[in-house]
Amino acid sequence: MRIDHVGIACHDLEEKIALFERTFELTVVAREVNEEQGVKEAMLHIADGEGGGSYIQLLEPLGPDTPVGKFLARRGEGVHHVAFGVPDVARALEEIGGRGVRLLDEKPRHGSMGSSIGFLHPKDVGGMLTELVQAAEPQA
Template sequence: MLTRIDHIGIACRDLEATVDFYSRTYGFEVFHTEVNQEQGVREAMLRINGTDDGGASYLQLLEPIREDSAVATWMAKNGEGVHHIAFGTADVDGDAEAIRGKGVRVLYDEPRRGSMDSRITFLHPKDCHGVLTELVTAATPDNQHATPGDTQH
């Protein structure tokens, strides 16, 4: 069962300038940064609030590091802006399978590693009224591991 909005992903050309804007304008602070080689992005997670289920809501700022990354390809067509919305779930595998059973295309056969050691998959935007939708199971503190150079709070 989807429990919350985990994050809204925003594609940007300059991660530092975009972080600066959200920090100065809204007072949001960086909670976590990392480079996700598999996804081809540098990212910053800005925490908005906590939730009753122990998760939080974030803005995820994404700067492509490769021209062939999904975010770079999307930005070439759309420019900077909202890239996707992500919903939190305790069971990304089960929820993805249930949603697939309702005729929605799930983009990954098996969930992949996402930000902060989460497990993620995406739903096809053409099946979700034009919105690229991500399902996220957050890592627990017991299984969350920092990669060298990552910032985690």
């Protein structure tokens, strides 16, 4: 397994992109709106590795009644989730669900940059909202 990304909840995406760029000299490699997840987001590249890259994911909610909107109201800005990279997300969900961890997604959904993702309940993972990510196949 590897760390694919760490998701950070913020009120103002453009402001936090600028902060992370100037503080850590990171580069934005993708910007997307994901209606299903209720976010406007940016991926900032950290490193490349076997099985996929690693990133910081900055997340601005599309509204108050979204996962990130509720998180901001309750806890304020900061680390929202950790995403592990796996080779097969459907299989990982099935295996981890079989170990008694509640799945927030029974089936994979669409994630950043063409990935497939699924979330695990934070209460069953020591308070850490956990995402599983299967990176998109590299384009030939």
